[in-house]
Amino acid sequence: MIKILTITFSISVSIADTIANFFRGPGQFLRDILMSIDLTIAKLLFILYFLAIAYWVYNLPKSEVTMDDVKSGKEIDLRPFALFAMGSMIIIYLIF
Amino acid sequence: MVLGPIDYTIIIVYLIGTVAFGAYIGRKIKSGKDYFLAGRSLPWWAIGMSLVVSDIGAIDMVGIAGSAYLYGIVLGNYDWLGSVPVMIIGAFLFIPMFWKRKVATIPEWLGARYNSSVQTTSALIWGIYMPISLGIILYASAVMLNVLLDLNPKILVVSDEKAIVENIAHATSVKKYDFIYSDTVDDAVQKANDRNPVIIFIDNRIGTSADFQKLFQNIPFVYFSKEEVSPSWGESNMHRAREPDWNIFYSIVLMGLIIGVYTFLGGLRAVVYTDVIQCIVMLGGSLFVLFFGIYKLGGVTEFVDIIGAMGERTKDHFSLVLPVDTKTPHPWSGILFGLGIVLANAYWLGNQAIVQRSLGARSMADAKASYIFGALLKILIPFAMVIPGIVALAHNPAIADADKAMATLIKTIMPTGLLGIFFAAFLAGLMSSVDTYLNSAATVWTTDLYKKFIRPVADDTHYLFIGRLFTVVFILVAIYVARFATRFESIYDLAQTLLSFFQGPSLAIIVLGVLWKRATGPGALAGLIGGVAFSSLLMWVNNNATIPLFQVSEPFLYVALWSFMLSLMLTIVVSLCTKQEPDEKLKGLVYRYD
Numbered sequence: 001m002i003k004i005l006t007i008t009f010s011i012s013v014s015i016a017d018t019i020a021n022f023f024r025g026p027g028q029f030l031r032d033i034l035m036s037i038d039l040t041i042a043k044l045l046f047i048l049y050f051l052a053i054a055y056w057v058y059n060l061p062k063s064e065v066t067m068d069d070v071k072s073g074k075e076i077d078l079r080p081f082a083l084f085a086m087g088s089m090i091i092i093y094l095i096f
Numbered sequence: 097m098v099l100g101p102i103d104y105t106i107i108i109v110y111l112i113g114t115v116a117f118g119a120y121i122g123r124k125i126k127s128g129k130d131y132f133l134a135g136r137s138l139p140w141w142a143i144g145m146s147l148v149v150s151d152i153g154a155i156d157m158v159g160i161a162g163s164a165y166l167y168g169i170v171l172g173n174y175d176w177l178g179s180v181p182v183m184i185i186g187a188f189l190f191i192p193m194f195w196k197r198k199v200a201t202i203p204e205w206l207g208a209r210y211n212s213s214v215q216t217t218s219a220l221i222w223g224i225y226m227p228i229s230l231g232i233i234l235y236a237s238a239v240m241l242n243v244l245l246d247l248n249p250k251i252l253v254v255s256d257e258k259a260i261v262e263n264i265a266h267a268t269s270v271k272k273y274d275f276i277y278s279d280t281v282d283d284a285v286q287k288a289n290d291r292n293p294v295i296i297f298i299d300n301r302i303g304t305s306a307d308f309q310k311l312f313q314n315i316p317f318v319y320f321s322k323e324e325v326s327p328s329w330g331e332s333n334m335h336r337a338r339e340p341d342w343n344i345f346y347s348i349v350l351m352g353l354i355i356g357v358y359t360f361l362g363g364l365r366a367v368v369y370t371d372v373i374q375c376i377v378m379l380g381g382s383l384f385v386l387f388f389g390i391y392k393l394g395g396v397t398e399f400v401d402i403i404g405a406m407g408e409r410t411k412d413h414f415s416l417v418l419p420v421d422t423k424t425p426h427p428w429s430g431i432l433f434g435l436g437i438v439l440a441n442a443y444w445l446g447n448q449a450i451v452q453r454s455l456g457a458r459s460m461a462d463a464k465a466s467y468i469f470g471a472l473l474k475i476l477i478p479f480a481m482v483i484p485g486i487v488a489l490a491h492n493p494a495i496a497d498a499d500k501a502m503a504t505l506i507k508t509i510m511p512t513g514l515l516g517i518f519f520a521a522f523l524a525g526l527m528s529s530v531d532t533y534l535n536s537a538a539t540v541w542t543t544d545l546y547k548k549f550i551r552p553v554a555d556d557t558h559y560l561f562i563g564r565l566f567t568v569v570f571i572l573v574a575i576y577v578a579r580f581a582t583r584f585e586s587i588y589d590l591a592q593t594l595l596s597f598f599q600g601p602s603l604a605i606i607v608l609g610v611l612w613k614r615a616t617g618p619g620a621l622a623g624l625i626g627g628v629a630f631s632s633l634l635m636w637v638n639n640n641a642t643i644p645l646f647q648v649s650e651p652f653l654y655v656a657l658w659s660f661m662l663s664l665m666l667t668i669v670v671s672l673c674t675k676q677e678p679d680e681k682l683k684g685l686v687y688r689y690d
Contacts, residue, residue, distance in 0.1 A: 012640055013640055013641070013642060015640075016636065016637045016639075016640035016641040016642075017641045017642050017643075019633070019637045019641070020637050020638075020641035020642075020643065020644075020645045023637070023645060024645065027645070027646075031420065031647070034420045034429045035419075035420045035421065037420075039417055039419060039428070042417050042428045042429075042432075043416075043417045043428075045432060046177065046416075046417060046428075046432060049177075049181065049432070049436065050181060053181045053184055053185065056185075057184060057188065060188055064188055064192075065188065067459075067461030067462070067464060067465055068461060076461075076465075078187070078188075078464060078465060078468050081468050081469075081472060082184045082187065082188070082468055082471070084472070085180050085183075085184060085468070085471045085472055085475065086180070086181065086184065088180075088475050089176060089177075089180055089181065089475075092172075092176060092416075092475075093176075093416060093417075096169055096172075096414055096415060096416040
């Protein structure tokens with residue numbers, strides 16, 4: 001029984017090693033690319049992501065960003081709140 | 097943390113108040129629709145607060161502050177990058193699509209968009225995951241509760257050499273912070289009376305066995321010499337320890353029952369409205385700790401200066417973006433791609449427990465506004481949860497167990513009476529997570545499995561009965577799983593890993609379902625099953641290969657990212673090879689296609 005378990009274990013390790021080696025090359029390549037990116041550029045990527053969402057929100061049609069208040073029936077525009085949230089993100093990531 | 101009578105009063109009033117409020121809310125429930133979707137009557141502000149507080153469990157309240165103590169503000173990424181942008185996208189794009197269809201669950205929407213097989217597979221995944229997860233949340237919260245209240249069974253070591261504690265901790269496999277150390281007989285007697293240890297280890301260099309026999313008549317003790325401390329010695333002597341007065345299991349049962357009662361009575365409405373109170377208590381309590389903590393340091397400038405003066409240890413404590421090869425588990429690449437692109441989206445757009453409350457909104461506008469309001473509240477969360485961990489570091493730089501950072505900070509700065517406020521905030525975090533998963537698990541099992549396979553046609557009151565029955569069953573399952581977890585601590589990591597297996601694939605089929613008309617049922621099924629299988633393969637290879645596949649210790653961010661990518665590709669390829677869904681079926685289910 002112990003022999004069977006030992007053989008099963010060594011087979012599973014060698015299968016895992018084969019699969020890992022298959023992925024390791026491309027994985028290391030990607031890691032090297034990411035490692036070469038300067039932290040300032042990385043931070044810029046975060047900010048660009050927030051800017052892209054803010055731009056998308058800014059360009060949404062009015063019908064998709066306004067709501068009628070259930071009680072007063074008054075029209076409320078959600079866009080400024082969404083833009084405020086994204087603006088706050090940009091400021092926070094610029095500070096820290 | 098030693099609570100005084102005022103603290104206990106605050107906690108008891110808070111707990112009774114929450115249960116009573118939940119029962120009061122629940123008196124209007126007459127049907128399954130009331131129970132699962134609050135009769136589609138929830139306003140945006142209540143959902144927004146509920147969304148935020150459900151995301152922050154008791155474990156997070158203690159664990160995030162502990163991680164921030166070690167790694168700094170980088171933990172803020174999980175709320176800022178990990179919530180705010182995706183909640184804005186969700187508000188205008190995904191949530192209106194789900195709400196418009198008037199479904200009760202995400203699997204139900206997937207069934208409408210794709211086919212019955214996708215619905216059932218997704219429902220089974222969530223239906224199995226959520227009750228197990230409930231048990232783990234209960235267990236992990238009870239552990240934190242016991243740490244905060246110092247309820248864990250204690251071991252007293254009496255020796256003139258403090259380092260011996262470490263050897264005994266190793267020999268007995270008990271965590272070091274559950275030991276009390278004493279170097280004199282008088283001090284040992286005092287500590288034995290105050291802390292009620294389950295066993296006392298006495299170094300033979302301190303005194304004779306007969307002396308101690310007289311002093312500690314009710315507590316078993318072991319008289320030892322330094323040389324004999326070994327694992328076999330520890331194992332044989334720990335059998336002599338008496339049963340502790342308070343077992344972790346009692347905390348689990350007590351919390352499970354309190355939460356179970358109001359969720360059983362009030363359904364989603366009770367969950368959301370009790371969450372509103374919990375959000376106020378939690379945010380208020382945590383922000384109070386933050387302001388009071390900084391005030392005691394002398395102000396913001398002094399706080400920043402103290403952290404800055406700690407040198408190498410804190411050089412990244414005020415940086416949100418850390419290098420790829422950082423020694424912390426939070427490199428920018430994993431944060432931006434794994435968290436920002438996959439896990440955050442999967443959580444806020446595809447997690448049944450989270451999305452369900454917006455499906456109970458009284459109008460589509462309320463559903464949208466709830467996510468926007470939630471995003472605005474989320475901006476505040478790192479100030480309430482992360483920065484207090486750094487404040488704790490400024491106050492106490494030498495805490496051995498980071499999870500005790502928040503408790504130590506509170507003990508240092510807060511007077512008795514105000515401790516109860518923080519403790520109520522901790523309980524609020526715990527209750528909001530458990531009630532969310534409990535109600536959601538009952539909804540998935542009733543709507544997507546029971547209703548579909550066992551009794552498709554019945555009076556709505558019948559589904560209310562079944563929903564409540566599932567609620568009872570799942571709280572009992574959760575208590576059982578939590579008891580099981582007390583013996584296998586790694587079960588918590590297992591649950592997190594399981595979640596990362598299917599979050600990526602689930603997100604892939606939701607995104608394609610909403611944005612791409614050409615995505616088909618067979619494509620989605622292939623993407624979902626193939627993605628989950630690929631995640632499992634990656635994790636299996638990582639754990640079994642001679643050299644791990646991933647270079648980080650907890651690779652769930654990367655596993656989620658790669659399984660999402662594969663799932664996306666599989667769904668696209670299989671969809672293109674299969675027959676397109678009829679246009680009539682897709683109306684109202686695909687973005688801007690009505």
